[in-house]
Amino acid sequence: MEVVRCARCGVFFTSGGYVCSKCQSKDDQELSAFKDFMEKNGSNCNTLSEVCNETGIALSNLNRFLDYEGLKSYKKLFN
Numbered sequence: 407m408e409v410v411r412c413a414r415c416g417v418f419f420t421s422g423g424y425v426c427s428k429c430q431s432k433d434d435q436e437l438s439a440f441k442d443f444m445e446k447n448g449s450n451c452n453t454l455s456e457v458c459n460e461t462g463i464a465l466s467n468l469n470r471f472l473d474y475e476g477l478k479s480y481k482k483l484f485n
């Protein structure tokens with residue numbers, strides 16, 4: 407089994423994915439908040455820090471979300 411480190415709390419786990427089971431619901435919540443925000447306001451934001459301020463989602467998590475399938479198209483907005 408592959409051991410991964412949770413992208414949110416740093417704990418090691420083996421269940422697959424980016425975050426541990428304890429962080430999963432919070433991560434899902436933030437991911438959908440981010441998607442929502444980008445659909446409504448994405449074109450008004452030039453930097454990830456703006457998104458961070460508006461949504462309260464940490465920059466490290468925003469950067470991770472941008473690498474997810476389906477969200478990569480947003481990545482070019484922040485270059």
Ligand SMILES: [Zn+2]
Binds near residue numbers: 413416417427428429
């Ligand atoms: Zn975790």
